[in-house]
Amino acid sequence: MATTTAAERRQQARVEYDAFLKSCPTNQLLDRISDKWVSLIVSALADADGPMRYSGLGRRIAGVSPKMLTQTLRSLERDGIVSRTVTPSVPVRVDYELTPLGANLSCLLTAVKDWAEHHIEEVVEARERYDASSEAS
Amino acid sequence: MATTTAAERRQQARVEYDAFLKSCPTNQLLDRISDKWVSLIVSALADADGPMRYSGLGRRIAGVSPKMLTQTLRSLERDGIVSRTVTPSVPVRVDYELTPLGANLSCLLTAVKDWAEHHIEEVVEARERYDASSEAS
DNA sequence: GGTGCCTACTTACCAATGGATAGTAACTCT
DNA sequence: AGAGTTACTATCCATTGGTAAGTAGGCACC
Structure with missing residues (x-):
């Protein structure tokens, strides 16, 4: 025994952390927000004032x-x-709209x-510098 | 010919959009920021004042x-x-620190x-409501 | 003096996630 | 009757990310 190596300790830390993560909804929420499509959908809905339809969103985001x-x-x-509202018209029509909570969130995403x-320019410059110096190696 | 169906139009829209996306660095950057690990690393570095080491980050973020x-x-x-600084001491030591640009970004992530x-409570409530109503179906 | 540990990774493999494409239901238009 | 509409599912496959083990190079312990 006494095989309490670094690997084991790491393992244990992971297990503890997992429990913590699963029980911490803030982290879950952070995960949800940190999603490519979430930000695109929310900002699409924020830009259009009023509801958007499924196909409209698909066209707007396209990718x-x-x-x-x-x-x-x-x-x-x-x-x-x-919010999702289905209108059972001739071909079904589904409207999506930001809730007040969503509108609130969209402010943040707009800030991002x-x-x-x-800051895109700074980033692009940094990338060029980085690429140049690693090529030079 | 004249097979200009909805599928074709969608295809074309996708191609156009792809070109647009590839050439739009803002979108690339948004992608980068909208990453789970990015937000966790940046906020870990923001919380700790001063640099953090690789293993420290690993412990802090753990997952x-x-x-x-x-x-x-x-x-x-x-x-x-x-920024990444290597100190070639006995066992190598690598320090990571936020650049001014990174510190700037961390404000946003802190806001998120x-x-x-x-708002986590509202979200949890919404989830419960949603799950309850879909179970009831 | 050799086994093992330290840091900061890299590599190989494998499961899960996401994307492309096609299909479905219900109905109208031609 | 066949094609088109909307709002999705379903299927398959490529890419991504996770797990675990290995690597380098030096030191400490036995």
Whole structure:
């Protein structure tokens, strides 16, 4: 025994942390928000004032597959960030809209987008510098 | 001919959009920021004042695998968000620290984290409501 | 003096995630 | 009657990310 090596300690830390993570909903929420499609969908819905339809979102975001679009919308609906209203007209019509909570969130995402737009040049420069110096090796 | 169906139009939209996306660095940057590990690493570095070591970050974030930790740190370094300093002491020592740009970004991520902490209850309630109503079906 | 540990990774493999494409239901239009 | 509409599922496959083990190079312990 006494095989309490670094590997074991790491293992144990992981198990403890897992329990912590699973029980900490803030982390879950952070995960949800830190999703590519979530930010794109929320900002699309924020830009358009008024509801958007499934196909409209698909066209707006375009890079998204129907699968991911549905999946992400469902999870956002579950979290109370978007609302989904089905109008059983001739071909069904489904409208998605930000809830007040979602509108609140969209402010943050807009801030992130603005940051990205403001600082993109610095990042691009940093990348060029980095690439140049590693090529030179 | 004249097979210009919905599928074709969608295809074309996708191609156009792809070109747009590839050429739009803001979107790339948004992608980078919208990453689980990025937000965790940046906020870990922001919390600790002063540099953190590789193993320290690994312990702090714990759920991260060494692979992802290295990968994410490299990309953040490339983007000029963290700085990496190697001290060739007895066992090598590597320190990571936020650059000014990174510190700037961390404000945003802190805001997101705060939002998550403030609104988690609403989200949990929304989830319960959603799950209850779909179970009832 | 050799076994083992330290740090900071890299590598190989494998499961899960996400994307492309096609299909479905219910109905209308031609 | 066949094609088109909307809002999705379903299937398959590529890519991503996780797990675990290995690597380098030096020191400490036995």
